[in-house]
Amino acid sequence: MVTIRDVAKESGVSVATVSYVLNNGPRAVRPETRERVVSTMRRLNYHPNAVARSLVRKRTHMMGILVGDEQSEIVNNNYYAGVLAGVFAGARQRGYNITFFTAASTDKDIEHHIRAQRPDAMLMIAPRLGQDLPKRLKSVGVPLGVVGAGDSYEDDAAICVDVDNRAGMRLGMQHLWERGHRKIVYAIGDPNQESTQVRRMVFEQVLREWGVEPSEHDFIAHSFHKEVVYTAVEQRLQQASLPTAIFAGNDGIALATLQAARDLGRRVPEDIAVIGYDDWPIASSMTPGLTTIRQPMHEIGEAVVQGLANLIEKKSVKAETRVKRFPPTLIIRDST
Amino acid sequence: MVTIRDVAKESGVSVATVSYVLNNGPRAVRPETRERVVSTMRRLNYHPNAVARSLVRKRTHMMGILVGDEQSEIVNNNYYAGVLAGVFAGARQRGYNITFFTAASTDKDIEHHIRAQRPDAMLMIAPRLGQDLPKRLKSVGVPLGVVGAGDSYEDDAAICVDVDNRAGMRLGMQHLWERGHRKIVYAIGDPNQESTQVRRMVFEQVLREWGVEPSEHDFIAHSFHKEVVYTAVEQRLQQASLPTAIFAGNDGIALATLQAARDLGRRVPEDIAVIGYDDWPIASSMTPGLTTIRQPMHEIGEAVVQGLANLIEKKSVKAETRVKRFPPTLIIRDST
DNA sequence: CTGAAAGCGCTTACAG
DNA sequence: CTGAAAGCGCTTACAG
Numbered sequence: 111m112v113t114i115r116d117v118a119k120e121s122g123v124s125v126a127t128v129s130y131v132l133n134n135g136p137r138a139v140r141p142e143t144r145e146r147v148v149s150t151m152r153r154l155n156y157h158p159n160a161v162a163r164s165l166v167r168k169r170t171h172m173m174g175i176l177v178g179d180e181q182s183e184i185v186n187n188n189y190y191a192g193v194l195a196g197v198f199a200g201a202r203q204r205g206y207n208i209t210f211f212t213a214a215s216t217d218k219d220i221e222h223h224i225r226a227q228r229p230d231a232m233l234m235i236a237p238r239l240g241q242d243l244p245k246r247l248k249s250v251g252v253p254l255g256v257v258g259a260g261d262s263y264e265d266d267a268a269i270c271v272d273v274d275n276r277a278g279m280r281l282g283m284q285h286l287w288e289r290g291h292r293k294i295v296y297a298i299g300d301p302n303q304e305s306t307q308v309r310r311m312v313f314e315q316v317l318r319e320w321g322v323e324p325s326e327h328d329f330i331a332h333s334f335h336k337e338v339v340y341t342a343v344e345q346r347l348q349q350a351s352l353p354t355a356i357f358a359g360n361d362g363i364a365l366a367t368l369q370a371a372r373d374l375g376r377r378v379p380e381d382i383a384v385i386g387y388d389d390w391p392i393a394s395s396m397t398p399g400l401t402t403i404r405q406p407m408h409e410i411g412e413a414v415v416q417g418l419a420n421l422i423e424k425k426s427v428k429a430e431t432r433v434k435r436f437p438p439t440l441i442i443r444d445s446t
Numbered sequence: 447m448v449t450i451r452d453v454a455k456e457s458g459v460s461v462a463t464v465s466y467v468l469n470n471g472p473r474a475v476r477p478e479t480r481e482r483v484v485s486t487m488r489r490l491n492y493h494p495n496a497v498a499r500s501l502v503r504k505r506t507h508m509m510g511i512l513v514g515d516e517q518s519e520i521v522n523n524n525y526y527a528g529v530l531a532g533v534f535a536g537a538r539q540r541g542y543n544i545t546f547f548t549a550a551s552t553d554k555d556i557e558h559h560i561r562a563q564r565p566d567a568m569l570m571i572a573p574r575l576g577q578d579l580p581k582r583l584k585s586v587g588v589p590l591g592v593v594g595a596g597d598s599y600e601d602d603a604a605i606c607v608d609v610d611n612r613a614g615m616r617l618g619m620q621h622l623w624e625r626g627h628r629k630i631v632y633a634i635g636d637p638n639q640e641s642t643q644v645r646r647m648v649f650e651q652v653l654r655e656w657g658v659e660p661s662e663h664d665f666i667a668h669s670f671h672k673e674v675v676y677t678a679v680e681q682r683l684q685q686a687s688l689p690t691a692i693f694a695g696n697d698g699i700a701l702a703t704l705q706a707a708r709d710l711g712r713r714v715p716e717d718i719a720v721i722g723y724d725d726w727p728i729a730s731s732m733t734p735g736l737t738t739i740r741q742p743m744h745e746i747g748e749a750v751v752q753g754l755a756n757l758i759e760k761k762s763v764k765a766e767t768r769v770k771r772f773p774p775t776l777i778i779r780d781s782t
Numbered sequence: 783c784t785g786a787a788a789g790c791g792c793t794t795a796c797a798g
Numbered sequence: 799c800t801g802a803a804a805g806c807g808c809t810t811a812c813a814g
Contacts, residue, residue, distance in 0.1 A: 111561075113807055124785045129809060136810085140783055157561035161506065162807035164497045166790045172545070177534045184520070184534075185527045186727055191520050198513045198520075202548035207563070209508070209545040212538035225447075225493035227543070336731065369731050391522055395672065395705050397733035449791055460801045465793060472794085476799055498791035502806045787812085796803085 112154045121150045132158055164228070172207045173197075173255075173418060174229035176243075179215060183236075187334070188390035189360065189407060193235050193257055196411020203412075204419040206230070221246045231255060231418040237263070238302040253421050255414040260304040261433065269417035270433045273405040275305055278438035279312035282357060282385050282403050289446055291355040291383060292320070295346060297331045297339060297367055299359035306359060309387075313357070331363065339366035347374055347382065355383035355446070361390040364400055368445070372397070383446040389439075399443035406436050448490045457486045468494055500564070509537065509591075509754060510565035512556060512579075513546045519572075523670070524726035525696065525743060529571050529593055532747020539748075540755040542566070557582045567591060567754040573599070574638040589757050591750040596640040597769065605753035606769045609741040611641055614774035615648035618693060618721050618739050625782055627691040627719060628656070631682060633667045633675055633703055635695035642695060645723075649693070670695070672702040679706035683718065691719035691782070697726040700736055704781070708733070719782040725775075735779035742772050 114132075118125040123143060130137050131147045139147075150156075164170045175197075183190040201208050211223050220243060224232065232247055236258040244266035247254045253268035264270055286294055296313050299306045314324040330342040343356065347370065358364035364386030368378060376382050378398055386393060389404035413434055421427045450468075454461040459479060466473050467483045475483075486492075500506045511533075519526040537544050547559050556579060560568065568583055572594040580602035583590045589604035600606055622630055632649050635642045650660040666678040679692065683706065694700035700722030704714060712718050714734055722729060725740035749770055757763045 111807095114809095115807080125808080126785065126787095126810080127783090130784095133809085138783065143783085157558055159501075159564065159807050160562040161497060161500045161564055162790090163809080164790095165495075165501055165792085165807080166809045168790080170497065177538075179538075182531065185524060185531050188521060191527060195518065195521050198546060198548050201546075202513075202515075205549055207545050207547055207549070209543050210534060210537075211543055212534050213541055213543070222493055226496040228495065228497055365728065365731050369733075372733055392701065392728060395701050397705075397708055447791095450793095451791080461792080462794080462802080463800065466800095469793085474799065479799085495791050498806090499793080500806095501791080501808085502793045504806080784814085785812105786814105788810090790807105790809085792806085794804090796801105798800085798802105 111159075112156045114156075114158065117147065117151055117154060117156050120154060121147045123147060168228075169422075170228050170230055171205060172209050172229050173201065173231045173233055173415065174209050174211050174224065174227065175233045175235070176220060177210045177212050186362065187236070188362070188392070189258070189388050189405070190235050192388075192390075192407030193411040196408035196413075197233065197415050198411075199408065200412035200415030200419075204415060206415065206419065208233075217241070217243055217246060221250060224252060225250055230422050231268075233257070233414060233418075234259070234263075234267075236303060236305070238300075239304055239307075240302070253418055255418045257410055257414050258305060260308055262304045264433060268421050268432070269414055269427070271410050271413045271417065272305075272435055273410065273438050274435040275308045275438075276312050278387065278403040278405070279309045280316060281438060281440045282387070283313065283316040285401070285440055285442070285446065286355050286357070286383065286385065287320070289355075289383065292322070293351075293353045294328070294355045294357055295353040296329050297343060297356050297358045297363050298329050299331070299334045299363060301332055309359070331359070334360065334362060336362065336366040339363050340370045343367045343370035344374065347371065347376060353382070355385065358384060358386045361386040361388045361393050361400060361402055364402065364445075365392070365396060368396055368398075368400070379444070379446050385446050389441050393441070394443065396445070398445050401443045401446040402441050404439040404441050410436055447495075448492045450492075450494065453483065453487050453490060453492050456490060457483045459483060504564070505758075506564050506566055507541060508543045508545050508565050509567045509569055509751065510545050510547050510560065510563065511569045511571070513548050515551060522698065523572070524698070524728070525594070525724050525741070526571050528724075528726075528743030529747040532744035532749075533569065533751050534747075535744065536748035536751030536755075540751060542751065542755065544569075553577075553579055553582060557586060560588060561586055566758050567604075569593070569750060569754075570595070570599075570603075572639060572641070574636075575640055575643075576638070589754055591754045593746055593750050594641060596644055598640045600769060604757055604768070605750055605763070607746050607749045607753065608641075608771060609746065609774050610771040611644045611774075612648050614723065614739040614741070615645045616652060617774060617776045618723070619649065619652040621737070621776055621778070621782065622691050622693070622719065622721065623656070625691075625719065628658070629687075629689045630664070630691045630693055631689040632665050633679060633692050633694045633699050634665050635667070635670045635699060637668055645695070667695070667699065670698060672698065675699050675702035676706045679703045680710065683707065683710055683712060689718070691721065694720060694722045697722040697724045697729050697736060697738055700738065700781075701728070701732060704732055704734075704736070715780070715782050721782050725777050729777070730779065732781070734781050737779045737782040738777050740775040740777050746772055
């Protein structure tokens, strides 16, 4: 590998000078000298070693994401994947790489890993509630960007981006109301997610506004696993006092719901309406096409990275960009 | 940040000694000394700087993946995502991080980026054919692992892992034959993918074995985009000389195919049978449940990383592990 | 406008 | 068993 020293020697200048042409400053270099250096860099096929650079600059141009024991999110959760695509796009614009830290499992391990690797920032996508990692990161001094956790980590995260879940839930409920639905069951996701909590709250709130007192019976599944959802829907649809609509916690839950309804011979939306949340790419291909609440996953992913990049580079960020909420959209298809 | 020097001073030893206890060798340290060093490391909350380490060791413990202008694969291609999950699992086992290089677009950029970042290896998942990146990487000296490209990059890649596509295609064709299908259309994917090429070849071969001369008319779509597939299937199903079955290039194509058939009022499998390829997590949730050829995506992802790790660490790899083919499985559901 | 030198935080021969 | 020192490949004050 050719180093800065080789280029210096070959150009008859000092390594300092080579460095200054490499970085376009901060000190000026005489045009002829710069020319000469540039051409020998090209001739020797020189590429500055980013590792050495990181060491002295104390900046790795890398943002980290943790990947746990099971990496099922990437495969089974299109929200996660959609946000990730946005994260990559944002990282590309700002010149960051995205590193998945695989090695760690306990919070302590993770802290160790991060202190060792020196990412410029860390990212959490749809984290579970009640983790103390954000606090640890804060003490380590690595800025944290959190996506899809509402304001639950607002104190310890530098950037919080999410969809406006209250608005999204109301959008869906209002749509069901307009379609004449009064008896609605919520096939709700993992209670350990902030979004689940908020949406549940709004669901109950809206029910009360309709003059209906919500009960535990209105919630089923409590999980994102398709098998669990399938069974829960199957059971609920065979009990007395049938709902006319099911609100699904996300489009994955909606898919399992459609499947259970189909297997029971129920027509959607005639016998039972189904509405999802997220608008996964496959939503329009479901049978029937799924009505759902769209989250701008790509924009959300881009936004965290932009926010973090601003923070890293400008050392500060406007208060109104620290916490960002994107508006959801109601996408009406054939399932309601 | 506390450094090795702080620990040395605080323990009354040299930095060399601290380094040797840190790495458990290669030189022995007196037990009492080691004890003392370990405890001050803990007390000072010391975490060795991986960047500095990488600089001297010339090993980053990182494998890189390129992400292009559009990152749609992660969202729309469950094969890619499934392999990725396996890659993460393998990386975790062997102590590597996975970095997505976002910055580059041209091959030259990419080479530059890689020379700068110094990944221990690079990974390509389902790459398009005819790229010269593999050759460039070879000249850079970074080992390359290729997944899902058959043997097309065998000369320049260090590790090639894939499913046995010939076997997979035969499995599907034989199943269709047994179900009585003689007139089959192949909704084929992007011709720029090795898998597409191989499967097409086997498709034609099997047809000839059946005594049927394949024609251009037997292939439709030539793309992985669902809109393109939808339109192609829609048109084909309204022409004369209807097929009794459609073989889809992957499960995404199969989904769009099912959708088109449904919208035309065709019953699956009664009017038209559909078989997919890959076995995405949603395959069982389609309407009807999709018969498909399963690829062990997770194992494939793990295998590349294991192969590369062996290469990096042992400097060599057995010839039989350099190229690896996993057997596919026929998963029979309700669409055939 | 430019060079010589210190330093980033480690590892590892060299010498005892 | 251990320390002093060189070196990995850069950046950036310091001095001219």
